[in-house]
Amino acid sequence: MQGLGTKRSRQRDKIYQVLKCTTSHPTAEWVHEQVRELLPRVSLGTIYRNLHILTAQGKIRELDFGEGIHRYDATVDQHYHFVCERCCTVRDLPVAPQNDIHDRVRDIVPGEIKSHRLDFFGVCSDCLAKN
Amino acid sequence: MQGLGTKRSRQRDKIYQVLKCTTSHPTAEWVHEQVRELLPRVSLGTIYRNLHILTAQGKIRELDFGEGIHRYDATVDQHYHFVCERCCTVRDLPVAPQNDIHDRVRDIVPGEIKSHRLDFFGVCSDCLAKN
DNA sequence: ATACATGCAAATCATTTGCGCAGTC
DNA sequence: GACTGCGCAAATGATTTGCATGTAT
Numbered sequence: 001m002q003g004l005g006t007k008r009s010r011q012r013d014k015i016y017q018v019l020k021c022t023t024s025h026p027t028a029e030w031v032h033e034q035v036r037e038l039l040p041r042v043s044l045g046t047i048y049r050n051l052h053i054l055t056a057q058g059k060i061r062e063l064d065f066g067e068g069i070h071r072y073d074a075t076v077d078q079h080y081h082f083v084c085e086r087c088c089t090v091r092d093l094p095v096a097p098q099n100d101i102h103d104r105v106r107d108i109v110p111g112e113i114k115s116h117r118l119d120f121f122g123v124c125s126d127c128l129a130k131n
Numbered sequence: 132m133q134g135l136g137t138k139r140s141r142q143r144d145k146i147y148q149v150l151k152c153t154t155s156h157p158t159a160e161w162v163h164e165q166v167r168e169l170l171p172r173v174s175l176g177t178i179y180r181n182l183h184i185l186t187a188q189g190k191i192r193e194l195d196f197g198e199g200i201h202r203y204d205a206t207v208d209q210h211y212h213f214v215c216e217r218c219c220t221v222r223d224l225p226v227a228p229q230n231d232i233h234d235r236v237r238d239i240v241p242g243e244i245k246s247h248r249l250d251f252f253g254v255c256s257d258c259l260a261k262n
Numbered sequence: 263a264t265a266c267a268t269g270c271a272a273a274t275c276a277t278t279t280g281c282g283c284a285g286t287c
Numbered sequence: 288g289a290c291t292g293c294g295c296a297a298a299t300g301a302t303t304t305g306c307a308t309g310t311a312t
Binding site: 003004005006007008009011012041042043045046049050068 | 265266267268269270271276277
């Protein structure tokens with residue numbers, strides 16, 4: 001017994017590649033559809049299993065914006081998100097971590113802050129243009 | 132037909148009261164247990180239906196910290212949260228909205244920012260004390 | 263050869279919904 | 288009395304898991 005994710009598989013390789021090659025933040029379902037084009041018999045179970053393995057390996061990140069559906073992101077360095085409330089697209093924001101924010105709340109936090117999560121919500125330029 | 136939430140019910144009143152009287156951010160399950168002590172026959176379905184009605188009325192807020200379970204909060208003005216990674220307790224942080232943060236990313240956001248969400252993660256003082 | 267990975271189908275788990283009855287206005 | 292809300296049980300939808308078989312090392 002060596003552990004999960006120790007042996008390669010065509011399925012996992014493809015799943016990772018799909019995530020690497022998109023700037024959207026897909027759902028497991030969408031990844032499934034993409035992988036299916038190369039490997040028509042992949043099951044959703046395999047997609048989920050591998051998304052978890054890749055997450056555990058730190059190669060991808062699992063996101064959740066409170067719609068009950070997980071999304072996945074191959075950009076693993078800390079970054080923020082901008083969520084369009086109209087089309088639900090999620091975009092990465094290339095900003096350095098604003099860790100000075102911790103100072104603003106340190107006094108009132110009953111404990112030790114390790115990290116934070118910052119998401120912005122609004123309407124993206126695409127949707128603005130459609131008005 | 133006047134719409135949902137137009138007629139009062141003992142169940143909804145109690146659900147709201149339970150949320151008002153706790154500083155924790157309970158799950159629907161926990162609310163169910165509490166309400167059950169007064170009304171032993173309430174169903175989980177009723178809890179969910181009313182949590183949605185109260186949310187729609189703006190009397191409570193539905194939260195989600197990415198564990199697949201919703202949590203509810205009777206504090207509806209904008210505020211931040213501190214989540215203890217060890218005991219999963221969620222605490223409100225009494226800080227004014229830091230809307231100047233918008234300025235830091237406005238240039239790089241492809242659209243119009245309307246709001247943001249900021250959560251801090253770490254270890255709460257209770258858990259720190261247990262070491 | 264051995265342990266990990268897959269496909270499939272069945273199982274979970276939180277949440278939602280349809281329905282007939284009960285409560286509120 | 289009309290319409291909303293309830294309890295119950297069945298349905299849903301995303302995700303997980305058991306199992307027999309396939310595959311990488």
